[in-house]
Amino acid sequence: xxxxxxxxxxxxLLSLSGACVGILANTFHGDGEPLFASLAFxxxxxxxxxxxxxxxGDAFMRAGLKGRDMxxxxxxxxxxxxxxxxxxVYLLVIIVFIPFPFYKDIVxxxxxxxxxxxxxxxxxxxxxxxxxxxxxxxxASYLSAIxxxxxxxxxxxxxDLFDIRWRHKVLIPAFASIPMLIVYFVDFGITxxxxxxxxRAYLGELFDLGWLYYAYMAAIAIFCPNCINILAGxxxxxxxxxxxxxxxxxxxxxxxxxxxxxxxxxxTDSHLFSVYxxxxxxxxxxxxxxxxxxxxxxxVGDTYCYFAGMVFAVVGILxxxxxxxxxxxxxxxxxxxYSAPQxxxxxxxxxxxxxxxxxxxxxxxxSTAQFKKPLRRPIAEAMKVLHRLRLLRVETNEAGEVxxxxxxxLLNLWLVWFGPKREDRLATEILAMQLxxxxxxxxxxxxxxxxxxxxxxx
Amino acid sequence: xxxxxxxxxxxxLLSLSGACVGILANTFHGDGEPLFASLAFxxxxxxxxxxxxxxxGDAFMRAGLKGRDMxxxxxxxxxxxxxxxxxxVYLLVIIVFIPFPFYKDIVxxxxxxxxxxxxxxxxxxxxxxxxxxxxxxxxASYLSAIxxxxxxxxxxxxxDLFDIRWRHKVLIPAFASIPMLIVYFVDFGITxxxxxxxxRAYLGELFDLGWLYYAYMAAIAIFCPNCINILAGxxxxxxxxxxxxxxxxxxxxxxxxxxxxxxxxxxTDSHLFSVYxxxxxxxxxxxxxxxxxxxxxxxVGDTYCYFAGMVFAVVGILxxxxxxxxxxxxxxxxxxxYSAPQxxxxxxxxxxxxxxxxxxxxxxxxSTAQFKKPLRRPIAEAMKVLHRLRLLRVETNEAGEVxxxxxxxLLNLWLVWFGPKREDRLATEILAMQLxxxxxxxxxxxxxxxxxxxxxxx
Numbered sequence: 001x002x003x004x005x006x007x008x009x010x011x012x013l014l015s016l017s018g019a020c021v022g023i024l025a026n027t028f029h030g031d032g033e034p035l036f037a038s039l040a041f042x043x044x045x046x047x048x049x050x051x052x053x054x055x056x057g058d059a060f061m062r063a064g065l066k067g068r069d070m071x072x073x074x075x076x077x078x079x080x081x082x083x084x085x086x087x088x089v090y091l092l093v094i095i096v097f098i099p100f101p102f103y104k105d106i107v108x109x110x111x112x113x114x115x116x117x118x119x120x121x122x123x124x125x126x127x128x129x130x131x132x133x134x135x136x137x138x139x140a141s142y143l144s145a146i147x148x149x150x151x152x153x154x155x156x157x158x159x160d161l162f163d164i165r166w167r168h169k170v171l172i173p174a175f176a177s178i179p180m181l182i183v184y185f186v187d188f189g190i191t192x193x194x195x196x197x198x199x200r201a202y203l204g205e206l207f208d209l210g211w212l213y214y215a216y217m218a219a220i221a222i223f224c225p226n227c228i229n230i231l232a233g234x235x236x237x238x239x240x241x242x243x244x245x246x247x248x249x250x251x252x253x254x255x256x257x258x259x260x261x262x263x264x265x266x267x268t269d270s271h272l273f274s275v276y277x278x279x280x281x282x283x284x285x286x287x288x289x290x291x292x293x294x295x296x297x298x299x300v301g302d303t304y305c306y307f308a309g310m311v312f313a314v315v316g317i318l319x320x321x322x323x324x325x326x327x328x329x330x331x332x333x334x335x336x337x338y339s340a341p342q343x344x345x346x347x348x349x350x351x352x353x354x355x356x357x358x359x360x361x362x363x364x365x366x367s368t369a370q371f372k373k374p375l376r377r378p379i380a381e382a383m384k385v386l387h388r389l390r391l392l393r394v395e396t397n398e399a400g401e402v403x404x405x406x407x408x409x410l411l412n413l414w415l416v417w418f419g420p421k422r423e424d425r426l427a428t429e430i431l432a433m434q435l436x437x438x439x440x441x442x443x444x445x446x447x448x449x450x451x452x453x454x455x456x457x458x
Numbered sequence: 459x460x461x462x463x464x465x466x467x468x469x470x471l472l473s474l475s476g477a478c479v480g481i482l483a484n485t486f487h488g489d490g491e492p493l494f495a496s497l498a499f500x501x502x503x504x505x506x507x508x509x510x511x512x513x514x515g516d517a518f519m520r521a522g523l524k525g526r527d528m529x530x531x532x533x534x535x536x537x538x539x540x541x542x543x544x545x546x547v548y549l550l551v552i553i554v555f556i557p558f559p560f561y562k563d564i565v566x567x568x569x570x571x572x573x574x575x576x577x578x579x580x581x582x583x584x585x586x587x588x589x590x591x592x593x594x595x596x597x598a599s600y601l602s603a604i605x606x607x608x609x610x611x612x613x614x615x616x617x618d619l620f621d622i623r624w625r626h627k628v629l630i631p632a633f634a635s636i637p638m639l640i641v642y643f644v645d646f647g648i649t650x651x652x653x654x655x656x657x658r659a660y661l662g663e664l665f666d667l668g669w670l671y672y673a674y675m676a677a678i679a680i681f682c683p684n685c686i687n688i689l690a691g692x693x694x695x696x697x698x699x700x701x702x703x704x705x706x707x708x709x710x711x712x713x714x715x716x717x718x719x720x721x722x723x724x725x726t727d728s729h730l731f732s733v734y735x736x737x738x739x740x741x742x743x744x745x746x747x748x749x750x751x752x753x754x755x756x757x758v759g760d761t762y763c764y765f766a767g768m769v770f771a772v773v774g775i776l777x778x779x780x781x782x783x784x785x786x787x788x789x790x791x792x793x794x795x796y797s798a799p800q801x802x803x804x805x806x807x808x809x810x811x812x813x814x815x816x817x818x819x820x821x822x823x824x825s826t827a828q829f830k831k832p833l834r835r836p837i838a839e840a841m842k843v844l845h846r847l848r849l850l851r852v853e854t855n856e857a858g859e860v861x862x863x864x865x866x867x868l869l870n871l872w873l874v875w876f877g878p879k880r881e882d883r884l885a886t887e888i889l890a891m892q893l894x895x896x897x898x899x900x901x902x903x904x905x906x907x908x909x910x911x912x913x914x915x916x
Contacts, residue, residue: 059620064522088612095605095637102644139644143601146637147553150608154546157615162517179553179604186560186597 042283049287083304086284144183152176156303177221225309233354294424327441363420500741507745541762544742602641610634614761635679683767691812700766752882785899821878
């Protein structure tokens with residue numbers, strides 16, 4: 001990877017940034033929509049991340065943040081943890097974005113020469129922009145979201161630097177969710193859920209989960225980052241799956257914000273909140289994607305996976321659509337459940353489970369785990385059943401003992417089903433599958449949910 | 459440094475933590491004061507940082523974060539950037555502290571099953587605790603303070619990792635001040651200052667600085683971290699000067715919160731805000747101090763200096779006492795002004811300006827800069843004047859040309875004045891001087907300010 005941008009790249013990025021700055025200036029001086037500002041900021045975020053990834057590659061290598069791509073013929077070292085660059089750009093951008101969606105509705109004056117606070121009530125009138133400006137009370141939520149993202153980036157960088165143990169890694173998003181949950185507690189504090197119709201006879205229409213609701217939110221926050229971190233191992237898969245999920249959430253948001261939706265809708269603010277956080281995320285992720293797609297010139301690092309997952313968790317939790325969010329994570333959930341036997345060491349787990357690179361054909365094949373000691377009976381039998389269901393490839397010796405199986409990941413299973421593939425082909429197919437699952441999920445959410453709830457809130 | 463805590467240390471830290479958890483539980487269940495909670499959290503922060511510094515020392519060395527102490531006979535390598543550990547503990551603690559000072563005054567209900575927001579007005583009564591609970595509107599300020607601190611820590615770690623250039627370093631606090639300034643703009647937006655009496659004839663009683671006020675706040679935020687970073691180079695000086703400044707600010711806060719002050723006072727909230735941010739800071743700093751004081755077992759890293767300076771900047775700016783704050787930075791301001799000729803390369807600046815260790819005597823001596831090329835005439839003359847004023851030690855050759863001078867730092871000047879000293883003795887004397895200056899500053903603030911302002915706001 002060249003550390004300098006080519007002439008074409010420089011010109012394109014400069015003109016993109018120029019156009020975006022123009023839109024921003026217009027939005028700020030005129031009375032434009034924060035949505036345009038958000039788009040412009042996303043463009044700037046893309047240009048910045050793209051350039052910084054190129055400029056900082058060498059510095060990262062010198063600082064020891066580098067890795068070897070094991071699925072290539074020539075395994076050169078390339079910079080690692082580049083997701084941290086994107087995350088920092090993203091954080092700065094969403095901070096600078098704050099004045100656009102929030103108007104002043106509390107203005108207290110200090111004299112500056114100390115602390116004689118005189119309260120001035122400024123007559124700020126809403127100029128018919130109910131759709132795109134947030135009430136002041138949303139500011140605390142927004143800030144808590146940024147705080148959670150910053151904590152996850154901070155701890156993620158710690159993880160990439162010190163390579164901490166798996167059982168500690170899992171807790172990183174848990175720590176990061178603390179600011180969000182605490183501000184939720186202070187600011188909002190509602191822990192009631194709507195009960196599905198079949199259960200209403202027992203629980204009533206609303207059920208107060210109490211502290212369990214916080215446990216649920218923490219679980220979402222722990223789950224999203226970790227399950228993106230698990231569906232990894234081939235070039236570009238971490239970034240592209242995050243981009244696909246972000247686009248699907250945006251599609252769902254668009255359903256609430258489109259001119260066809262009754263307006264003002266009670267969920268408008270929540271979905272705008274989500275759009276404002278996702279657009280710049282897509283901006284920085286695309287910049288990373290350009291360098292991380294096959295053949296990768298940089299690695300994203302655990303930081304990116306935590307960061308991306310946390311963006312989704314924050315958006316889902318503070319936007320109050322965490323169940324919808326889970327519908328968009330179906331491939332990740334499948335991969336997590338499918339991986340569980342190896343993650344929890346029911347079945348021996350090799351150090352790396354990524355697909356095996358066959359240097360002769362240049363294709364990826366399903367990687368395998370060899371079992372030197374015979375497996376316990378029920379586990380071996382269960383694996384044979386999975387084999388018969390075509391959910392695993394198992395090799396047995398003449399005594400009928402399981403001696404080898406494909407590793408328990410979605411990527412390997414895909415290779416078992418459809419045979420060896422080139423790395424980018426595999427990534428593309430997985431992403432297409434994810435897109436289809438996500439669209440189905442949204443369909444289920446808005447069409448079929450009426451069977452168990454009294455109304456779709458669209 | 460042993461990576462395990464001794465039996466005595468373990469017992470002491472455990473009993474300290476136990477006591478603090480007891481106080482917290484009491485504060486949370488009963489109706490205790492957030493001030494006690496803050497004290498308890500500071501104890502826990504101390505215990506955590508103390509243990510983590512010991513446990514993580516080896517991991518930091520392995521990750522390449524290590525340095526050699528140049529002022530010792532046996533220069534062993536010790537862990538560097540340990541301030542980052544303290545900063546992360548501090549950030550988690552002040553986030554977890556949020557529910558204690560903030561009560562719910564806006565409660566909006568969501569049904570959980572989507573977004574049907576029903577607004578419930580909860581009848582929350584103030585139980586006579588006007589002193590120690592914040593109104594909800596302070597939450598955004600508090601969160602923006604945490605955001606700024608997180609950004610400075612994030613970028614500070616980047617600095618310690620990549621060792622970025624001096625002219626870029628200076629901008630780290632500028633970036634970090636963005637969240638605070640933006641939330642100030644959105645939330646508060648007052649840019650008027652009280653004009654001193656002699657100028658009122660020209661400017662009126664209040665003068666609106668407009669965007670200059672933001673520039674002023676940014677300047678404070680850039681100045682505080684960098685000037686702590688400059689007054690460095692001997693064991694323990696960065697941490698101890700920060701602890702002294704924190705104690706002086708606390709003393710100033712106490713003047714506003716003591717039972718003798720008329721109550722409720724308009725500045726009460728600002729000073730409570732400052733106390734809540736400073737107590738845990740003192741907790742983590744003391745833990746670092748135990749390991750960084752002569753002979754140092756860890757180095758603090760630039761991260762700590764930025765972090766400490768930013769804590770003061772945040773407290774001063776959001777508490778509206780930035781001018782008072784500057785009175786407590788007199789030795790740092792002197793050191794900065796005194797260093798300016800070397801920092802801005804009017805006089806050649808060697809790579810390191812810390813005092814020179816004399817291995818024979820075991821004492822520190824003023825370090826010097828040699829000038830191979832003759833200096834420009836006016837600069838040489840100015841240096842000779844400084845020499846005559848005893849503000850520099852200058853060596854001239856037979857032609858009367860300046861060939862050597864002591865380096866332009868407060869530490870070297872002190873050694874020029876009072877002769878060679880052991881490292882800890884030098885640190886102690888500088889700290890004592892700083893304490894005296896600070897107390898004088900507070901006296902000036904509250905007794906002499908009446909000469910130019912119509913009232914002391916105490």
